[in-house]
Amino acid sequence: MITKMSELFVRTLREDPADAEVPSHRWLVRGGYIRRAAPGIYTWLPLGLRVLHKVEDIVREEMDAIGGQEVHFPALLPREPYELTNRWIEYGPNLFRLKDRKGNDMLLGPTHEEMFTLLVKDLYSSYKDLPLVLYQIQTKYRDEARPRAGVLRGREFVMKDSYSFDIDDAGLQAAYDKHRDAYIRIFDRLGLEYVIVQAMSGAMGGSASEEFLAVAENGEDTFVRSPGGYAANVEAVAIGAPEPLPYDAAPAAHVEDTPDSTTIEALVRVANDLQPRTDRPWDGSDTLKNVVFMLEYPDGTKEPLAIGLPGDREVDEKRLEAQLEPAVAVPFAEEDFARYPSLVKGYIGPGVLGEENSSGIRYLTDPRVVEGTRWITGADAPQKHVFDLVCGRDFTSDGVIDVAEIRAGDPSPDGSGPLQLARGIEMGHIFQLGRKYADALGLKVLDQNGKQVTVTMGSYGVGVSRAVAAVAETTCDEKGLRWPRALAPFDVQLVATGKGTEVADYAAGLAQELDAAGITVLYDDRKASPGVKFADAELLGMPTTVVVGRGLAEGVVELRDRIEGTAEQVPVAEAVERIVAQVRG
Amino acid sequence: MITKMSELFVRTLREDPADAEVPSHRWLVRGGYIRRAAPGIYTWLPLGLRVLHKVEDIVREEMDAIGGQEVHFPALLPREPYELTNRWIEYGPNLFRLKDRKGNDMLLGPTHEEMFTLLVKDLYSSYKDLPLVLYQIQTKYRDEARPRAGVLRGREFVMKDSYSFDIDDAGLQAAYDKHRDAYIRIFDRLGLEYVIVQAMSGAMGGSASEEFLAVAENGEDTFVRSPGGYAANVEAVAIGAPEPLPYDAAPAAHVEDTPDSTTIEALVRVANDLQPRTDRPWDGSDTLKNVVFMLEYPDGTKEPLAIGLPGDREVDEKRLEAQLEPAVAVPFAEEDFARYPSLVKGYIGPGVLGEENSSGIRYLTDPRVVEGTRWITGADAPQKHVFDLVCGRDFTSDGVIDVAEIRAGDPSPDGSGPLQLARGIEMGHIFQLGRKYADALGLKVLDQNGKQVTVTMGSYGVGVSRAVAAVAETTCDEKGLRWPRALAPFDVQLVATGKGTEVADYAAGLAQELDAAGITVLYDDRKASPGVKFADAELLGMPTTVVVGRGLAEGVVELRDRIEGTAEQVPVAEAVERIVAQVRG
Known part of the structure; x- marks a missing residue:
């Protein structure tokens, strides 16, 4: 064609x-x-x-x-x-x-x-x-x-x-x-x-x-x-849950004043001042962040949900959506907080969360929150956090939800090393x-x-x-499309440049020979400058471009491979054979 | 395949x-x-x-x-x-x-x-x-x-x-x-x-x-x-309009009592009693029937329309719809008549129709209602019709509408004879x-x-x-489908009957030979009775059916042409060639 x-x-x-x-x-x-x-x-x-x-x-x-x-x-x-x-x-x-x-x-x-x-x-x-x-x-x-x-x-x-x-x-x-x-x-x-x-x-x-x-x-x-x-x-x-930790030696939970620490960063700073660790400084992964969402179901019903996860991680929106589908999770708005007065914004802790606690809000936690883990978390009072709150001793959740962001370098669930x-x-x-x-x-x-x-x-x-x-x-470049041969709309874009009838006649003949060989040809016969035609050929992205132009006087045409980015002069006598060979790969 | x-x-x-x-x-x-x-x-x-x-x-x-x-x-x-x-x-x-x-x-x-x-x-x-x-x-x-x-x-x-x-x-x-x-x-x-x-x-x-x-x-x-x-x-x-007729000699229009004549048939009977024609009896084509519709436009607006046509013809619903599109014409309901009191149901005449007459209803007439034609039509009063009402002398319409039913035998618009x-x-x-x-x-x-x-x-x-x-x-018969070869889902339905492995083996081999010849084959390999298989082959309608069964022992298969309705015994040695020939037509 x-x-x-x-x-x-x-x-x-x-x-x-x-x-x-x-x-x-x-x-x-x-x-x-x-x-x-x-x-x-x-x-x-x-x-x-x-x-x-x-x-x-x-x-x-x-x-x-x-x-x-x-x-x-x-x-x-x-x-x-x-x-x-x-x-x-x-x-x-x-x-x-x-x-x-x-x-x-x-x-x-x-x-x-x-x-x-x-x-x-x-x-x-x-x-x-x-x-x-x-x-x-x-x-x-x-x-x-x-x-x-x-x-x-x-x-x-x-x-x-x-x-x-x-x-x-x-x-x-x-x-x-x-x-x-x-x-x-x-x-x-x-x-x-x-x-x-x-x-x-x-x-x-x-x-x-x-x-x-x-x-x-x-x-x-x-x-x-x-x-x-x-x-x-x-x-x-699924990140998998770590083994439970022993907590017999863990100190009792204690509430501390933590002024101006509604961010994890501020809380970590306060914690390191108040009660420095001996092995390493506290960091965000030692804190338990509790985030509240309103779930909206397609039938219009709503239900609150609290998620507890290490403070150095955000809830990943897509992972959350995938877990909760068909419900949509929307972060608590002011009016939602107003309906649940036991929630102290910025200082929410497990003390009020869970179906059996004062808020009655279902409380799901990250898989890392296993029995024996110790946390710094909200004390459900303004400007106060609780330290050494031990999972399984001081609080439990209503279940596990695996929606924290995944980071490059996190351990792979198959134990083979860091994730990419x-x-x-x-x-x-x-x-x-x-x-x-x-x-x-x-x-x-x-x-x-x-x-x-x-x-x-x-x-x-x-x-x-x-x-x-x-x-x-996945195949285009800065000049345009670059179709793989199996999908290109045409096998070859044939570009005739110059005004001579010799060029046009040869190009038309070449197109017919290629067609006879079963090659589909887009023949650029327009009255346009070579620059326009070349730019269009690159934009349209046929895998092979054949240029018939000035070289014809010396008996050559140019054969360009859009995928490889190569170009070579091919003697006219070999043109059809070489083009067919390139197209057939 | x-x-x-x-x-x-x-x-x-x-x-x-x-x-x-x-x-x-x-x-x-x-x-x-x-x-x-x-x-x-x-x-x-x-x-x-x-x-x-x-x-x-x-x-x-x-x-x-x-x-x-x-x-x-x-x-x-x-x-x-x-x-x-x-x-x-x-x-x-x-x-x-x-x-x-x-x-x-x-x-x-x-x-x-x-x-x-x-x-x-x-x-x-x-x-x-x-x-x-x-x-x-x-x-x-x-x-x-x-x-x-x-x-x-x-x-x-x-x-x-x-x-x-x-x-x-x-x-x-x-x-x-x-x-x-x-x-x-x-x-x-x-x-x-x-x-x-x-x-x-x-x-x-x-x-x-x-x-x-x-x-x-x-x-x-x-x-x-x-x-x-x-x-x-x-x-x-488009039936075309006849030439106008001279009407100088036409008698003056006159209103007559026409009791119980709300149908054309009754009216014709009364007319033949009252005022017999000398050349031939009156018939429905001498009467002018006026039908009123309410046009409903897609935007919800409505408009009445009266159509006058020879009494022996009905308004053709599809012709009417085609002329009025996108409006839809609904026959006048009782409440419509109530809104136009000058219309006397069953006795409507041109006297009240037309945009300039008392009803103000637009009045379109059949192309046959040309100047000089004489009509018996409603006198706009109960039990009364008017006779010798001449178009162009006694009434005019607001235009022409060509929506009367077309009948076999009507003259063709091209003048070449009766329509089929x-x-x-x-x-x-x-x-x-x-x-x-x-x-x-x-x-x-x-x-x-x-x-x-x-x-x-x-x-x-x-x-x-x-x-x-x-x-x-247009191709099926009382047994099922009969696809033309260009459209059949398969070229051949191959029916193997009987339980012998010989039949099954031969049929499977024949299918492969036909496939190799480029023929598409639906091979009925089911464990079902010959009767069921033949009935299904006729229902499904492949143009060629090949039956491999009892005849195989005598070295023949049966080749059936669903389109021609023919069947013949073909020697096994010629089977592929003959099937291909039938398929290729």
């Missing part, structure tokens, strides 16, 4: 879009790949759609290869199935809801567990029908609070979602493993550098789950890696859902013994439109 | 779905091609999706062949562009509207004229950028009052919509002609029997438009054909929009002289998901 640049529906832009936060967004818009239609909602222009279709083809091939069967659900769905699993409520404002002309509640599907479960229930009834893997490549909707970065996080997007149906846990594990392998092949073919990390399963429910993250500085996800190979999304890191932190873009997510949806919706089949058993399910997603942005994000 | 029936996600059903009104709906559901998710909203199961993708591929190839460039717009769209063209209102309850989390009005796109116009305005600015044809194959939404017949008229459906942009009328005509040719190729390839008819452009606005209708008894559209080749959707038929009526399914629609959208949205480019000129546009649609149903509808 030969497409002339003069006829292609594209207009490269010299200015960054005002809302571009990340390079992929900037280049995809400036290169005429995508165009914003509304916040978080994009139109795919011809170049972008070609890339999107290539991603779809790769995903489809690999899903077919593991025996997945493609179906296509509507995006506009009835409320009832989502009501049965409570997700109609739990999705909160992220769900696009609407009413049809008869007043029926409907939604735009954010993911289709319910619909797939009901479909299989509708048609299948026996263990003989299983195992089964169904998938779709389909448009999904989430009313993101902060759509960002073009198609990296949009409100309308294309996903591949698949669902496995098995009679038992071994079957689910096999389906999960097959998907994991397929995803490895998919992301390898997309040319992404990625990590597979342990993940939280969030609103999906279920147990085991892993994410495929494209490693990218501008990624929204933070993940950790250990020297021993442990890798997890930061939301999913990095950022990534979530490209895929595989879940062992188990029987949650099958239970809620009554998906059972007859087993070998004629007994009704509940089916166990997996749910697996790939961000198809997001993949376009992620590849762009 | 070989797919085993035992693994395919399909369950054929012996019962018709309760809501099946037409054969295609029944067979597509019973064959496991589609499944209802909500009223008018369907899931595509593996077999159905394969057909849908084949239709998409054909449409894409033909659009590419005329230089169309594929893009993909979101389905979820902002309100503003549709506000600018007034379609936010005009679509009325057919539009799915919703609010996002920030309270912004959004809609699910029923068609994308506005978005395409704005996109081109956004990126293009010169006559040099034109001509341009953009298209998409995309999911659309219309909240139909009466979704019906499965995917024949759904609320979520797949359309190919394309838009042409030209600097002048000649360019638009060329783009229109190219689309017309492409549509002919598309519908030929789909194997549809179709007619191209003149059409109304409806909510689209614009001037010239034609529809491609698949000829089908169960079609929702009625069209007419003349011996001379005139063809039009019944909504678009038939029914069809609208498969494609091509419009010359002209400058309506470009004007409303300000799409101008600089012409050769540096002057800003408004772009002229065309809009062209193909019902892609509907095509699946239309092909099924």
Whole structure:
């Protein structure tokens, strides 16, 4: 296929879009790949759609290869199935809801567990029908609070979602493993550098789950890696509890005046003045900070929650959100404090926290707060803290919550050494859902013994439109896009420079020879300066550029490799062969 | 590709779905091609999706062949562009509207004229950028009052919509002609029997438009054909006005008592008693029936309208709707009559109708009501009619409206003889929009002289998901589906009958040989009776069925052609060659 640049529906832009936060967004818009239609909602222009279709083809091939069967659900769905699993409520404002002309509640599907479960229930009834893997490549909707970065996080997007149906846990594990392998092949073919990390399963429910993250500085996800190979999304890191400490020799708790010490830093200073340690100075990790939140559930109910954690750590917002979903945690406002007078702001201690204490507020503590640990913490009175408060002797909590920030250098849960932190873009997510949806919706089949058993399910997603942005994000440079060969909209951008008919004739002929060899060519035949054409070729990012210009008089054309950044003069006689060789890699 | 029936996600059903009104709906559901998710909203199961993708591929190839460039717009769209063209209102309850989390009005796109116009305005600015044809194959939404017949008229459906942009009328005509040719190729390839008819452009606005209708008894559209080749959707038929008649010799109008004559039949009987004609008896065509409607506009305003037409014809609801869109016409209710006391129900005549008469109601008449025609009509008093009321002498109307029913045998507008009526399914629609959208949205480019000129546009649609149903509808028989080879999900259904391993081994080997020859095979390897397998093969409708069974002992297999209804015994040695020959046609 030969497409002339003069006829292609594209207009490269010299200015960054005002809302571009990340390079992929900037280049995809400036290169005429995508165009914003509304916040978080994009139109795919011809170049972008070609890339999107290539991603779809790769995903489809690999899903077919593991025996997945493609179906296509509507995006506009009835409320009832989502009501049965409570997700109609739990999705909160992220769900696009609407009413049809008869007043029926409907939604735009954010993911289709319910619909797939009901479909299989509708048609299948026996263990003989299983195992089964169904998938779709389909448009999904989430009313993101902060759509960002073009198609990296949009409100309308294309996903591949698949669902496995098995009679038992071994079957689910096999389906999960097959998907994991397929995803490895998919992301390898997309040319992404990625990590597979342990993940939280969030609103999906279920147990085991892993994410495929494209490693990218501008990624929204933070993940950790250990020297021993442990890798997890930061939301999913379970730091583990240390062994309890003996506390027989611990001094009794005692309240001290600690004026002006509402910050951890000030408190540590006061502590070191008042009661210096002999082994080392006090630091923030010796203090127990108690933070109060109001949890807001999607159904509108509210509930307070106090979290106790070492004073040198903050509560990580995303880890907290992941633990509390579908509730949203909002820090206590003044009116909340007013409703709980036993809380003395800046001096809250375990004395008033916990379901059995005066405030009655549920109190969860960091895993590091184990029996025998000694703390400096609020004394529930202004300007006072309590010292040597021993966990298990002087206070207990209502449970553990693992939401403190993770820092580079923290010990890895696998004991293999310090954690490294990095950022990534979530490209895929595989879940062992188990029987949650099958239970809620009554998906059972007859087993070998004629007994009704509940089916166990997996749910697996790939961000198809997001993949376009992620590849762009991780391959672009300061001049523009640099597509891997598997995804480039065209194999070759052929740039003719100069005004001679000789150049134009040769270029047109070369385009035809390449086309005959099965190479797709974007032929820049415009009346524009060489500088404009070169800049556009770099911006658009085809992996190979061929320049036909002044060199033609000496019998050469220039062959540029956008990925390697190399350029060489190639004799005309060898041009086709050399170009084909570069394209075929 | 070989797919085993035992693994395919399909369950054929012996019962018709309760809501099946037409054969295609029944067979597509019973064959496991589609499944209802909500009223008018369907899931595509593996077999159905394969057909849908084949239709998409054909449409894409033909659009590419005329230089169309594929893009993909979101389905979820902002309100503003549709506000600018007034379609936010005009679509009325057919539009799915919703609010996002920030309270912004959004809609699910029923068609994308506005978005395409704005996109081109956004990126293009010169006559040099034109001509341009953009298209998409995309999911659309219309909240139909009466979704019906499965995917024949759904609320979520797949359309190919394309838009042409030209600097002048000649360019638009060329783009229109190219689309017309492409549509002919598309519908030929789909194997549809179709007619191209003149059409109304409806909510689209614009001037010239034609529809491609698949000829089908169960079609929702009625069209007419003349011996001379005139063809039009019944909504678009313009019957033309006869020549005025001389009326110098006409008797003066006179009011007569016509007791109990509120029906045309009764009135004709009374007229023949009272004042017999000498040439022939009076009939309904001599009477002028005046019908009053209340027009309801999408913005909620209302306006009465009276229509006068020959008494032997009814107002055709669809023709009326097409003429009045976006208003909806509702027959006068009792309270409407109460508000217009000069209207005497059953005896309404031109005496009170018209903007300048006592009721003030706008009065439009059938084209046959020309100057000099004489009528028996209501005298605006109970039990009284007026005779010899001459149009142009005794009354005039406020204009013409061509909404009377068309009957088989009516004279064709092209003068070539009587009209035939038939029914069809609208498969494609091509419009010359002209400058309506470009004007409303300000799409101008600089012409050769540096002057800003408004772009002229065309809009062209193909019902892609509907095509699946239309092909099924027009090819199925009493046993099930009969896919044309271009659309069948598999080329061959291979049925192995009997329990011998010899049969199974041979069938499996044959499947592999066919696969190697590039033939797609659905291999029915189930443990089921021959009767069940044959019935399923007929229901699923692959064009070729190969039966491997008892004949194998005598060295033959059976080759069945589902389309021709033939079956023959073929020697094993020739089987692959003969099957390939049948498949390749």
